[in-house]
Amino acid sequence: MKYIKQLFFLLLxxxxxxxxxxxxxxxxxxxxxxxxxxxxxxxWHLTKVGDKQVVINLPVIVKSSTGWHVFSSSQFxxxxxxxxxxxxxxxxxxKNGDSKVYPxxxxxxxxxxxxxxxxxxxxxxxxxxxxxxxxxxxxILIPARWCKKHKPDDPAPKGxxxxxxxxxxxxxxxxxxxxxxxEAPKYAPWLLTCFFFIFTANIMGIVPFPPGGGxxxxxxxxxxxxxxxxxxxxxxxxxxxxxxxxFWPEVPTWLxxxxxxxxxxxxxxxxxxxxxxxxxxxANMMAGHAIALSFAAIIFIMFNISxxxxxxxxxxxxMTIVSVAMSCFMMLLEILVSxxxxxxxxxxxxxFISLAHIHPESERA
Numbered sequence: 001m002k003y004i005k006q007l008f009f010l011l012l013x014x015x016x017x018x019x020x021x022x023x024x025x026x027x028x029x030x031x032x033x034x035x036x037x038x039x040x041x042x043x044w045h046l047t048k049v050g051d052k053q054v055v056i057n058l059p060v061i062v063k064s065s066t067g068w069h070v071f072s073s074s075q076f077x078x079x080x081x082x083x084x085x086x087x088x089x090x091x092x093x094x095k096n097g098d099s100k101v102y103p104x105x106x107x108x109x110x111x112x113x114x115x116x117x118x119x120x121x122x123x124x125x126x127x128x129x130x131x132x133x134x135x136x137x138x139x140i141l142i143p144a145r146w147c148k149k150h151k152p153d154d155p156a157p158k159g160x161x162x163x164x165x166x167x168x169x170x171x172x173x174x175x176x177x178x179x180x181x182x183e184a185p186k187y188a189p190w191l192l193t194c195f196f197f198i199f200t201a202n203i204m205g206i207v208p209f210p211p212g213g214g215x216x217x218x219x220x221x222x223x224x225x226x227x228x229x230x231x232x233x234x235x236x237x238x239x240x241x242x243x244x245x246x247f248w249p250e251v252p253t254w255l256x257x258x259x260x261x262x263x264x265x266x267x268x269x270x271x272x273x274x275x276x277x278x279x280x281x282x283a284n285m286m287a288g289h290a291i292a293l294s295f296a297a298i299i300f301i302m303f304n305i306s307x308x309x310x311x312x313x314x315x316x317x318x319m320t321i322v323s324v325a326m327s328c329f330m331m332l333l334e335i336l337v338s339x340x341x342x343x344x345x346x347x348x349x350x351x352f353i354s355l356a357h358i359h360p361e362s363e364r365a
Contacts, residue, residue, distance in 0.1 A: 038215050038218055038286055038289060038290065039097075039104060040104070040123050040124055040125045040219065041104065041123060041124050042058055042060060042073040042076070042094065042106070042121060042123055042124075043055045043056065043057050043058055043073045043074075043124070044056035044058060044124050044127065044210065046209070046210065053078070056210065057072045057073045057074040058072075058073050058121070058122050058123060058124065058127060059071075059072060059073070059121065059122045060072065060073050060075075060088075060106065060121045060122075061119075061120045061121050061122070062092065062106055062117045062118060062119050062120070062121065063117055063118040064090055064091070064092060064108045064117040065108060065110055065115070065117075066090060066091075069089070069090050069092070071088075071089060073121075075088050075089050076088040076093070076094055080096070083096060084096030084097070084098065084099070088106075090108075091108055091109055091110075092106055092107070092108050092117070093106070093107060093109070094106055094107075095107050095114075101114065102114065102116055105119070106119055106121070124214060125214065125215075125216060125219050125221070125222070127214070128201075128204070128211075128214025128216050129216060129222070131204070131211045131214075132197070132200050132201045132204050132214075132216060133197075135200055135204065135211075136196055136197055136200045139164060139196070139200070140164070140196065142160070142161060142164070143157070143161045143164040143165055143168070146161045168192065168196075171192060171195055171196075171346070172184070172188055172192065175195075175343065175346060175347055175350070176188055176191050176192070176346070176350050179347065179350040179351055179354055180350050180353070180354045181354075183353075183354065183357060187233070187350070187353055190229070190230075190233060190349075191346050191349060191350050192346075194226060194230075194342075194345055194346050194349055195342045195343070195345070195346040196342075197226075198217060198226070198281065198341060198342040198345055198346075199338060199339060199342035201216040201217045201222070202217055202285060202334075202337070202338030202339075202341060202342065203335070203338050204216070205217065205218065205285065205289065205338075206331060206334050206335065206338065215285070215286065215289050217281055217282070217285040217341070218282060218285040218286035218288075218289055219282070220278070220282050223277070223278045223279075223281045223282040224278050226277070226278070226281070226345070227274035227275065227277040227278035228274055228278075230274055230277060230349040230352060230353070231270075231271075231273070231274035233353060234273075234352045234353050234356045235270065235356070237353065237356060237357065238356035238357070239356065239357055242355075242356045242357070245266070246263065246266040246267055246270065247263050247266070247267070248263070249262050249263065249266055273348075273352050276348075277345055277348055277349065280341075280344065280345075281341055281344075281345055284337060284341055285337075285338075285341065288330070288333075288334050288337055291330055292327060292330045292331065292334065295323050295326045295327045295330060296323060296327055298319055298322075298323045299319060299320050299323045302318075302319040302320075
């Protein structure tokens with residue numbers, strides 16, 4: 001009860017202080033706020049204090065026409081030029097985000113032409129990937145170290161190690177083994193990696209401050225890699241019966257010859273499966289972040305709906321309560337969605353791999 005009172009008091013202070021801070025009319029660019037969180041960048045934006053942006057500058061590693069260059073992203077000017085570009089050293093600059101060619105990417109100007117250099121910079125997404133990977137390794141290697149030092153008949157571990165044991169075994173026994181059966185041990189390493197990597201990335205994306213706050217699974221490149229890896233494993237380990245069912249399915253001959261209508265559909269289906277995995281995870285996580293940020297932006301929008309300060313304060317104060325409540329609800333919902341999306345991706349990957357190993361004759365039997 002004590003903590004509830006403290007939380008209520010803190011919320012009351014925020015609600016009373018917000019009208020005073022928002023009395024001056026400001027232009028709120030919701031689009032830039034949303035895309036600034038979702039898109040990748042060469043610096044990690046934390047907050048804004050007054051007119052100064054507080055960011056973590058990340059290392060830039062590029063190979064331009066003059067050779068390799070390694071420097072901090074702080075060397076790019078914060079002030080944009082007439083074209084909306086941010087100039088930097090070595091004749092490099094970050095292209096305007098609204099540009100149709102190389103938006104928010106480092107480009108080099110050679111003889112009046114814009115050329116994209118070889119860019120292996122540690123961007124925000126790459127940095128988040130490293131952080132999430134380290135967290136995942138610690139969560140797995142600590143229980144693995146306990147297992148090496150104990151025998152199978154020893155008492156079950158407690159605390160964090162016990163929690164991870166329970167979590168890993170529940171995913172393996174109830175999900176992976178339930179779908180793949182006897183083949184589960186062979187493909188469990190990849191499927192468990194998929195589940196815990198996606199779950200870790202999703203949870204860390206909900207944390208609003210570093211080392212969290214990165215929208216890793218809301219980046220199409222990350223989900224593309226996960227989907228294409230499942231695609232490669234599925235098709236490289238597929239049986240002869242699997243490929244026969246694709247190129248010569250058991251349908252009337254006129255559907256296969258002279259026009260290979262059904263084989264084309266079956267072959268097309270090979271590529272739609274990883275595409276569905278990739279798009280489902282990407283769209284759900286990106287949408288969740290966008291909705292949560294939109295609820296927060298409602299506060300600032302309502303404080304700027306009118307020229308009258310009184311109307312703005314009344315509308316903004318009222319919507320602050322609604323926005324905070326909806327934001328809290330979305331954060332809790334995002335935790336559930338983080339688990340569900342990791343579960344769905346792993347289950348579908350296991351199903352696709354398993355279907356590539358089922359022989360038609362054994363299925364009919």
